[in-house]
Amino acid sequence: MTDATPNTKSMDDIMALCKRRGFVYQASEIYGGINGFWDYGPLGAQLKKNLRDAWWQDIVMHPCRGKPGPDGKPVEIVPVDSCIIQNPKVWEASGHVGGFNDPMVDCKETKNRYRADHLLCMGMKGDSTGQIYAYIENNDDSFAAALKKLSKYKKQELTKDDIDICALTALSTEELVVTVGPDAKEAGTLTEPRAFNLMFKTYVGATASEDDVAYLRPETAQGIFVNFKNVVDTTRVGVPFGIAQTGKAFRNEVTPRNFTFRSREFEQMEIEFFCHKDDAPAWYQFWRDERMKWWQEIGLGGNNLQMREHDADELAHYAKDGGGAADVEYRFPFTAPGFGELEGIAYRSDYDLRQHAEHSGAKLEYFDTTRGELAKNGQPKGERYLPHVIEPSAGLDRGVLAILCEAYTPDPDRASGVFMKFHPRVAPIKAAVFPLVNKDGMPEVAATLHAELVRRFGHLGFIETDAKQSIGKRYARMDEAGCPYCFTIDGDTLNDNTVTVRDRDTASQERIALDAVGAFLAEKLGIG
RNA sequence: GCGGGCGUAGCUCAAUGGUAGAGCGUCAGCCUUCCAAGCUGAAUGUUGCCGGUUCGAGUCCGGUCGCCCGCUCCA
Numbered sequence: 001m002t003d004a005t006p007n008t009k010s011m012d013d014i015m016a017l018c019k020r021r022g023f024v025y026q027a028s029e030i031y032g033g034i035n036g037f038w039d040y041g042p043l044g045a046q047l048k049k050n051l052r053d054a055w056w057q058d059i060v061m062h063p064c065r066g067k068p069g070p071d072g073k074p075v076e077i078v079p080v081d082s083c084i085i086q087n088p089k090v091w092e093a094s095g096h097v098g099g100f101n102d103p104m105v106d107c108k109e110t111k112n113r114y115r116a117d118h119l120l121c122m123g124m125k126g127d128s129t130g131q132i133y134a135y136i137e138n139n140d141d142s143f144a145a146a147l148k149k150l151s152k153y154k155k156q157e158l159t160k161d162d163i164d165i166c167a168l169t170a171l172s173t174e175e176l177v178v179t180v181g182p183d184a185k186e187a188g189t190l191t192e193p194r195a196f197n198l199m200f201k202t203y204v205g206a207t208a209s210e211d212d213v214a215y216l217r218p219e220t221a222q223g224i225f226v227n228f229k230n231v232v233d234t235t236r237v238g239v240p241f242g243i244a245q246t247g248k249a250f251r252n253e254v255t256p257r258n259f260t261f262r263s264r265e266f267e268q269m270e271i272e273f274f275c276h277k278d279d280a281p282a283w284y285q286f287w288r289d290e291r292m293k294w295w296q297e298i299g300l301g302g303n304n305l306q307m308r309e310h311d312a313d314e315l316a317h318y319a320k321d322g323g324g325a326a327d328v329e330y331r332f333p334f335t336a337p338g339f340g341e342l343e344g345i346a347y348r349s350d351y352d353l354r355q356h357a358e359h360s361g362a363k364l365e366y367f368d369t370t371r372g373e374l375a376k377n378g379q380p381k382g383e384r385y386l387p388h389v390i391e392p393s394a395g396l397d398r399g400v401l402a403i404l405c406e407a408y409t410p411d412p413d414r415a416s417g418v419f420m421k422f423h424p425r426v427a428p429i430k431a432a433v434f435p436l437v438n439k440d441g442m443p444e445v446a447a448t449l450h451a452e453l454v455r456r457f458g459h460l461g462f463i464e465t466d467a468k469q470s471i472g473k474r475y476a477r478m479d480e481a482g483c484p485y486c487f488t489i490d491g492d493t494l495n496d497n498t499v500t501v502r503d504r505d506t507a508s509q510e511r512i513a514l515d516a517v518g519a520f521l522a523e524k525l526g527i528g
Numbered sequence: 529g530c531g532g533g534c535g536u537a538g539c540u541c542a543a544u545g546g547u548a549g550a551g552c553g554u555c556a557g558c559c560u561u562c563c564a565a566g567c568u569g570a571a572u573g574u575u576g577c578c579g580g581u582u583c584g585a586g587u588c589c590g591g592u593c594g595c596c597c598g599c600u601c602c603a
Contacts, residue, residue, distance in 0.1 A: 012596085020539060020553080032576055032593045096603065106529070106600085114600085198603075218603075254529070254601045262602070334596095341602090415564040436561055468555095472563035479563095491561055500562075507563070 011333040014408050015259055017418065021481055023047065023404065024260060036256030036264035038397075043481060046428035046461050048267075048400050052246055054298055054425055055269045055394070059244050064290050069240065070282035077242040077271065078235060082223025084248060085204065085214050093359035094222050094352065096199060096215075105168065106191045107181040114182065119168035121179060122146055124154050131187050132179040134168055142182050149180060200250045200264075216250035221391060223247075224272045225352045229364055239366055239387050240283065242273035246396065258334045260397050267396040272352075274387035276368065277322070280347060283390045284323025288345045291392045295328055295342065295399075299423030300406050304331040306339060322347035322388060330402040342402055343394035350386035357386070407482055414507060415472055420482030421505055424525050429483035430457050431521055432464040434474055436490040443467050446489045449499070449517060456518055460525065479504060485524060487517055 018024040022041030026033040040048055056079075058065055063075035091097045105116045118137045123130075131153055135146035151158045168190075171179060177188045184190075200216040203209070217223065224243045231243055246269045256262050275283045292307045310325040319325050325346040329339035357364040364386060371383035407420040424430070433450040435442035450465040457463060464483065466474050471488065478486055486502040488509075493499050497514040512520055 015595095016539060026594080029594095033595080035594070094603095198601085251602085255599095257596090417564095434562095438560090440561085442561090470560070470563080470565065472565075474564090475562080476564045488562070502562085509562075 009333045009405060009408055009410070011259065011405075013410075013418075014333065014405060017408065017420075017480065018044070018404065036253060036262075038260045038263055040400075043428040043462075044400070047403070047422070047426060048396065050426040050428065050461060051298065051399050051403065052267075052269065052396055055294075055396075056244075056246065058294060059242075059269075059271060063242075067290070070286050071240065071279070075242070076237055076240070077244050077273075078231060078237055080224060080227050080231065080243055080245050081247065082220070082227060082245060084217050084250075085202070086217065086223065086226065088214055089359060090222050090226055090356075091199065091215055091218075093355045094225075095355070096218055096222075107184055107189050116169050117167070119182065120165055121168050121171060122150060122163045122165050124150065124158065125162050125164050127154070128164075130154075130178065132171070132175060134179055134190065135182050146180075146182065198252050198254075200252055218251050219249050219393070220245055220247045220268045220270050221272060221393065222352070224270065225356055226360075228272075228274070228353060229362060232366060238370075239368055240273065240275035240279060242271045244269075244271045246270075258332070258340075260401050261332065261334070261340060263397060266398075269394045269396050269399075271390075271392045273390040273392070274366070275390065276371070276385065277350070277388045280322040280349075280388045280390065284345070284347050287390050287392050288323075288326050291343055291345055291394070292328055295330075298399075299403055299426060300330060302406060304402075304406060305329070306331075308339070316346075316348075316351075318349035318351045319347045322349055323390070328394075330398075330405070332402065332405055340398070341395070342398050343392060345390065345392045348389040348391050350388050352389060353386045414476070414479060416476040416479040419479035419504060422482040422484070424484045427482050427484050428461050429464055429478065429481050430461040430485075430525060432466065432474070432478050432483050432486045434465065434471060434486060434488045435467050436471055436488055438467040440491070441494055442489045442491075445493055445514075449487065449489070449514065452518065453521065457521060457525070460527075475502060475507075485521060 015024075021043055023044035025039045025041055027037035027039045028034045060077050060079045063077045066074070069075045088097075105114050105119065107114070114136065119134050120137050121132050121134050123132050131150075133146040133150045133153075136142040147158060147160070147163070150163065168179075176190060176192065179190055180187045181190045199218050202214055202216060203212045204214045205212045224245060228243070231237065246267060248265060249268050250265050253262055253264055256264055260266075271287075273283060273287060288307065292305075295305060306329050308327050308329050310319075310327070315325055325344065327341045328343040328345070330342050331337070332340050334340075353364045356362070365384050366387050367382055367384050369382045370380060372381040375381050403422065403426060404420075407422045408418065409421045410418050422428075431453055433446050433453065435446040446465060446467070450463060453463045464478070466477075468474075475486060482504070484504045486504075488500045488502065490500065492511075493514060498511045499514050499517060500509045500511055501517075501520065502509050
């Protein structure tokens with residue numbers, strides 16, 4: 001098999017176009033920028049909104065476009081919009097306070113960095129003197145290398161039965177000085193374990209004391225879990241159902257990289273879908289397939305999109321028997337030939353609700369009146385349980401980036417040299433209206449048509465008009481901005497009330513009636 | 529955070545330690561009846577930022593910020 005185009009696009013060229021055409025700017029650029037933050041310009045802001053709106057429409061307002069769930073019933077999803085700052089106990093319950101503070105160890109010799117809790121140390125049994133050798137947990141090569149170095153140091157052939165093992169984090173400062181790093185030759189090159197807090201910290205209230213510490217949310221998911229009981233109590237939803245929200249999340253990444261792919265401030269689109277434990281595998285399969293299909297339909301239909309099931313050893317311990325976890329991945333120019341994650345679909349069991357129930361003391365169990373054994377009157381007695389959760393969690397900014405990369409289409413045969421092949425549904429500019437020349441009554445007709453299209457389609461994106469310079473230059477500009485259709489008023493329009501429609505992807509034209517333009521565009525935008 | 533590379537106009541790039549430039553794009557006017565045509569004109573830079581060496585720094589040195597690559601990280 002051959003991939004004709006996937007790896008050949010230049011990320012530098014795509015970034016240059018994003019800047020040039022107003023899709024993405026570096027945040028605080030006039031002050032020299034700030035690492036890991038990006039702003040969207042006019043076209044980027046609308047593109048991002050269109051993608052978010054498409055998700056909202058297809059998830060919340062018309063779930064899965066009407067496709068029934070595995071139970072044969074309509075899929076039910078309701079939205080919430082929770083705060084970026086929550087009670088800090090939320091993040092203790094979710095495990096983020098612990099998990100986002102992984103101590104790291106650096107090796108001064110090899111410049112490698114390791115998670116401190118992933119390193120083990122070996123010494124000769126019954127001989128605690130001299131050097132200690134560190135190796136990486138669950139890594140046979142690293143273990144063998146350390147054993148070999150220890151054998152050479154002790155001048156005798158040692159096997160795994162001849163050694164004592166302990167965690168690196170259990171070593172004293174004195175012991176660390178005589179410890180040889182996993183990839184090092186000399187002892188004492190490892191630093192003390194240092195904490196890296198990946199959550200942004202802030203203070204609630206003006207006094208800013210340590211008692212007032214709060215965190216910017218590192219994911220939107222927990223805002224859903226903490227509102228589970230509220231939603232069940234105040235709306236008429238019943239399990240199985242989902243709660244969805246979009247919003248910003250913040251992670252103090254060690255190394256922001258690859259344009260907007262790993263940013264410190266980013267936007268997520270998340271669903272937490274609650275179902276009975278027995279139904280979880282079927283719902284997992286359902287969402288996994290639906291989400292893959294959605295990304296394909298939104299414009300990532302090429303061979304740069306793939307679904308990857310996580311291997312068993314990647315799975316969280318609770319994910320094994322409810323389906324599993326899978327990522328929708330896109331082959332970005334900077335990951336090629338590999339892929340980068342767009343969305344994760346994870347089986348989370350009842351882990352999150354259970355954690356919040358334990359930490360908060362709230363009763364989060366759901367009483368399901370459709371289950372349980374039948375009473376004498378034939379009605380089910382009901383069943384009380386913590387619902388299990390399937391979580392499709394997508395990165396909005398990553399989606400935008402994938403769409404930008406996929407749309408970027410070099411074409412030496414056209415004036416612009418490149419055009420942006422956006423799916424009409426997400427294209428930030430929906431249409432453009434041009435008078436062929438800026439005289440002879442054409443501008444007036446164009447202005448009238450433009451005003452009509454703005455009224456009818458302006459809520460979906462920009463409707464452009466432009467009478468300056470040559471028609472070829474205007475088409476070229478629209479190619480780079482990814483406008484799918486250009487309507488041109490020419491001399492014939494004045495005689496027979498027809499206009500030309502130029503198709504961005506083929507650069508070919510057809511004539512349609514002036515009063516049919518609205519219907520034409522509606523059909524092309526999929527809102528006929 | 530570590531190592532390497534890079535930083536000049538919106539973009540792509542010039543400029544031996546000696547007056548900061550070009551092409552494209554942008555804007556204005558003229559012209560123009562279908563794909564960046566042509567003509568005329570205009571705007572745009574504390575050379576990322578701060579400091580040092582020098583009579584003189586875009587150029588050399590130090591620091592800092594940012595971007596790219598490799599580590600690390602990616603809950």
